[in-house]
Amino acid sequence: xxxxxxxxxxxxxxxxxxxxxxxxxxxxxxxxxxxxxxxxxxxxxxxxxxxxxxxxxxxxxxxxxxxxxxxxxxxxxxxxxxxxxxxxxxxxxxxxxxxxxxxxxxxxxxxxxxxxxxxxxxxxxxxxxxxxxxxxxxxxxxxxxxxxxxxxxxxxxxxxxxxxxxxxxxxxxxxxxxxxxxxxxxxxxxxxxxxxxxxxxxxxxxxxxxxxxxxxxxxxxxxxxxxxxxxxxxxxxxxxxxxxxxxxxxxxxxxxxxxxxxxxxxxxxxxxxxxxxxxxxxxxxxxxxxxxxxxxxxxxxxxxxxxxxxxxxxxxxxxxxxxxxxxxxxxxxxxxxxxxxxxxxxxxxxxxxxxxxxxxxxxxxxxxxxxxxxxxxxxxxxxxxxxxxxxxxxxxxxxxxxxxxxxxxxxxxxxx
Amino acid sequence: xxxxxxxxxxxxxxxxxxxxxxxxxxxxxxxxxxxxxxxxxxxxxxxxxxxxxxxxxxxxxxxxxxxxxxxxxxxxxxxxxxxxxxxxxxxxxxxxxxxxxxxxxxxxxxxxxxxxxxxxxxxxxxxxxxxxxxxxxxxxxxxxxxxxxxxxxxxxxxxxxxxxxxxxxxxxxxxxxxxxxxxxxxxxxxxxxxxxxxxxxxxxxxxxxxxxxxxxxxxxxxxxxxxxxxxxxxxxxxxxxxxxxxxxxxxxxxxxxxxxxxxxxxxxxxxxxxxxxxxxxxxxxxxxxxxxxxxxxxxxxxxxxxxxxxxxxxxxxxxxxxxxxxxxxxxxxxxxxxxxxxxxxxxxxxxxxxxxxxxxxxxxxxxxxxxxxxxxxxxxxxxxxxxxxxxxxxxxxxxxxxxxxxxxxxxxxxxx
Numbered sequence: 031x032x033x034x035x036x037x038x039x040x041x042x043x044x045x046x047x048x049x050x051x052x053x054x055x056x057x058x059x060x061x062x063x064x065x066x067x068x069x070x071x072x073x074x075x076x077x078x079x080x081x082x083x084x085x086x087x088x089x090x091x092x093x094x095x096x097x098x099x100x101x102x103x104x105x106x107x108x109x110x111x112x113x114x115x116x117x118x119x120x121x122x123x124x125x126x127x128x129x130x131x132x133x134x135x136x137x138x139x140x141x142x143x144x145x146x147x148x149x150x151x152x153x154x155x156x157x158x159x160x161x162x163x164x165x166x167x168x169x170x171x172x173x174x175x176x177x178x179x180x181x182x183x184x185x186x187x188x189x190x191x192x193x194x195x196x197x198x199x200x201x202x203x204x205x206x207x208x209x210x211x212x213x214x215x216x217x218x219x220x221x222x223x224x225x226x227x228x229x230x231x232x233x234x235x236x237x238x239x240x241x242x243x244x245x246x247x248x249x250x251x252x253x254x255x256x257x258x259x260x261x262x263x264x265x266x267x268x269x270x271x272x273x274x275x276x277x278x279x280x281x282x283x284x285x286x287x288x289x290x291x292x293x294x295x296x297x298x299x300x301x302x303x304x305x306x307x308x309x310x311x312x313x314x315x316x317x318x319x320x321x322x323x324x325x326x327x328x329x330x331x332x333x334x335x336x337x338x339x340x341x342x343x344x345x346x347x348x349x350x351x352x353x354x355x356x357x358x359x360x361x362x363x364x365x366x367x368x369x370x371x372x373x374x375x376x377x378x379x380x381x382x383x384x385x386x387x388x389x390x391x392x393x394x395x396x397x398x399x400x401x402x403x404x405x406x407x408x409x410x411x412x413x414x415x416x417x418x419x420x421x422x423x424x425x426x427x428x429x430x431x432x433x434x435x436x437x438x439x440x441x442x443x444x445x446x
Numbered sequence: 447x448x449x450x451x452x453x454x455x456x457x458x459x460x461x462x463x464x465x466x467x468x469x470x471x472x473x474x475x476x477x478x479x480x481x482x483x484x485x486x487x488x489x490x491x492x493x494x495x496x497x498x499x500x501x502x503x504x505x506x507x508x509x510x511x512x513x514x515x516x517x518x519x520x521x522x523x524x525x526x527x528x529x530x531x532x533x534x535x536x537x538x539x540x541x542x543x544x545x546x547x548x549x550x551x552x553x554x555x556x557x558x559x560x561x562x563x564x565x566x567x568x569x570x571x572x573x574x575x576x577x578x579x580x581x582x583x584x585x586x587x588x589x590x591x592x593x594x595x596x597x598x599x600x601x602x603x604x605x606x607x608x609x610x611x612x613x614x615x616x617x618x619x620x621x622x623x624x625x626x627x628x629x630x631x632x633x634x635x636x637x638x639x640x641x642x643x644x645x646x647x648x649x650x651x652x653x654x655x656x657x658x659x660x661x662x663x664x665x666x667x668x669x670x671x672x673x674x675x676x677x678x679x680x681x682x683x684x685x686x687x688x689x690x691x692x693x694x695x696x697x698x699x700x701x702x703x704x705x706x707x708x709x710x711x712x713x714x715x716x717x718x719x720x721x722x723x724x725x726x727x728x729x730x731x732x733x734x735x736x737x738x739x740x741x742x743x744x745x746x747x748x749x750x751x752x753x754x755x756x757x758x759x760x761x762x763x764x765x766x767x768x769x770x771x772x773x774x775x776x777x778x779x780x781x782x783x784x785x786x787x788x789x790x791x792x793x794x795x796x797x798x799x800x801x802x803x804x805x806x807x808x809x810x811x812x813x814x815x816x817x818x819x820x821x822x823x824x825x826x827x828x829x830x831x832x833x834x835x836x837x838x839x840x841x842x843x844x845x846x847x848x849x850x851x852x853x854x855x856x857x858x859x860x861x862x
Contacts, residue, residue: 086682087781088682089682090680102775104774118588118591119590120587143565143569144565145564145565145566149561149565149569150558150559150588150589151586151588151589153572154585154587154588155586157586169570170568170573173564176566240660244657249667252483253706266483266504266508267505268482359524
């Protein structure tokens with residue numbers, strides 16, 4: 031939680047954080063500002079002190095709404111600094127940041143660097159800054175191991191309420207997609223049809239998903255996976271827009287929208303077969319549900335997340351599938367890890383891969399997905415089920431956003 | 447244009463480009479891949495050679511659709527590299543990138559760094575890489591001065607056609623907003639009303655804008671400015687969702703959607719007064735239109751963009767306004783620059799600020815906005831008009847997306 035940030039900074043001997051970039055679609059800056067139309071900002075947070083936000087004068091009103099102390103960049107002469115930098119904007123950025131740091135008494139110490147920005151500019155600027163200020167040490171942490179991502183890992187009730195609302199929107203839209211698909215007419219080749227009798231495509235389904243999400247005021251910055259048949263057998267294949275939607279094949283529908291402006295995400299997957307399922311697909315799906323139930327039965331707070339990844343691998347191997355334990359990058363079978371944290375990032379701490387460290391833990395406060403899956407692209411099928419849970423302060427798992435688990439969706443206007 | 451990239455690399459003595467990050471919402475990677483659901487990828491492009499894309503195995507099918515040569519990360523043992531890095535993921539990233547570079551014979555030379563990614567990870571990884579490979583020089587260019595952004599600066603017909611389509615969508619939606627606003631009932635205090643008789647808010651107008659954009663399959667990642675009264679007087683104030691929409695006040699409506707997945711943008715602004723305008727607002731608006739017309743009359747290909755910024759500053763100063771020539775960061779009057787390039791970035795080269803270099807030029811192939819504006823927050827008003835133009839190969843300016851310039855929009859159910 032945000033209140034952990036100070037302790038985390040002290041543990042890493044950081045004297046201050048420097049967060050760079052826009053307030054939106056930039057998780058560290060969003061976390062500390064709450065978002066807003068603020069671009070190319072700089073946030074300085076000294077250990078034990080509240081953050082101070084630097085921004086362009088034009089965005090002063092948006093910045094004021096963050097509730098943070100705001101300083102305008104015009105405090106430092108743009109013209110003089112550009113001249114001093116001979117027009118090199120990476121040097122300009124370093125010179126201005128040097129003035130800002132000096133104003134905070136940060137001419138020495140360990141400074142952590144954060145924010146999603148253009149790496150060419152960021153690397154060039156920080157290289158200059160390091161030369162300009164030999165007394166400082168710039169610390170670039172891998173995002174998932176960084177103090178900010180560690181603070182983000184556990185959520186308070188207010189954050190979870192925002193994720194719950196996203197779960198409600200998500201499952202509403204999933205319900206609309208289900209109703210839409212099952213109400214379609216079907217042609218002689220078992221393809222679904224649009225109202226006008228033309229073939230229904232994945233692109234058309236996705237356009238509706240985007241519309242239904244937009245109607246609810248949320249964003250879909252990472253897209254949606256709606257993959258059928260062979261594509262359902264490749265976990266991150268998003269589905270080809272021109273592909274037809276037909277009966278009987280496995281459809282993996284993985285949807286992960288976020289609040290407008292790059293806020294909190296939700297993450298949810300169901301596997302569907304329209305009208306009927308092949309026995310082999312049903313058997314595959316039943317094993318996925320078996321893994322899901324096994325994890326839920328065994329899950330406890332304060333256990334490393336990868337414990338359950340191993341549990342699922344063992345179970346799937348008994349069923350005869352490849353897993354990441356036997357093959358580092360299996361092309362079929364169980365090819366990914368069990369789940370991940372969800373927050374301002376669609377994927378964040380804790381992670382569940384078998385090589386993660388023990389501190390990726392199902393600790394109270396985390397919001398995590400559970401998403402076992404099995405994939406056989408050459409057999410034209412795949413299955414995954416994914417739900418998002420909050421581990422409450424009392425250690426109980428709370429399901430955020432529920433939806434039935436039926437593999438086969440009956441078609442209203444078609445019978446086998 | 448993309449075909450300029452090789453020459454640009456040679457001019458900067460770059461032996462190769464390294465682009466990092468996702469394929470979408472990451473302009474350099476989108477430019478070279480065409481987008482797709484590909485995350486945390488690495489693209490290596492040696493001078494004079496086609497790019498090679500490295501990605502996670504799970505995303506191999508999405509990567510294959512880029513048409514580029516694809517190598518899967520599983521070529522390099524994740525487990526062994528993580529072990530060698532003692533779990534430090536910035537070191538892991540550097541070790542893997544070292545193997546990739548060695549496979550391209552890049553154990554020495556000047557390597558340009560690009561991509562929008564987490565700076566903590568990027569800086570940490572590149573710092574390790576520099577230590578691991580003392581023979582290489584990593585070059586971090588300021589994004590707008592980088593070889594990739596310079597290549598992006600001029601567009602071919604296929605790119606412009608995509609921007610034209612975005613212009614069509616944008617002006618269609620602007621037309622829908624105009625129709626919606628002018629069809630409203632008005633209460634005794636000149637506030638616009640929803641169908642159900644409640645007060646119409648900016649948040650409600652914006653929700654409709656998002657919906658109408660989504661219906662057309664486009665994204666709105668940077669939001670929309672719809673600012674009324676005092677907020678219209680602060681150029682980047684996006685408008686408060688809870689604010690009422692009322693007659694007579696200036697409304698600045700600046701809309702900048704992009705193709706789904708972070709593709710090409712459009713950028714467009716109109717200023718409206720519903721029902722009637724105060725004489726002072728009309729006079730302000732007429733001066734903005736005066737500046738716009740003045741630029742269009744004088745604009746020629748192969749002239750530095752800032753020439754026209756100076757022209758507008760001179761004109762506005764004659765009208766008695768502050769400008770960036772007299773005050774580096776004026777709080778009222780003409781407080782920004784004339785325009786900017788538009789492409790995969792909503793703001794890109796060429797720029798028009800008075801301190802830009804002469805190579806920010808209205809050269810054939812650029813797509814630029816012209817957007818003079820005047821702002822008086824303390825008088826509760828602002829005015830800006832913005833259109834997007836392509837400078838065709840023959841040097842002629844082509845308006846992409848047209849819409850009338852009326853300040854006052856007549857209300858269908860209300861008369862003064």
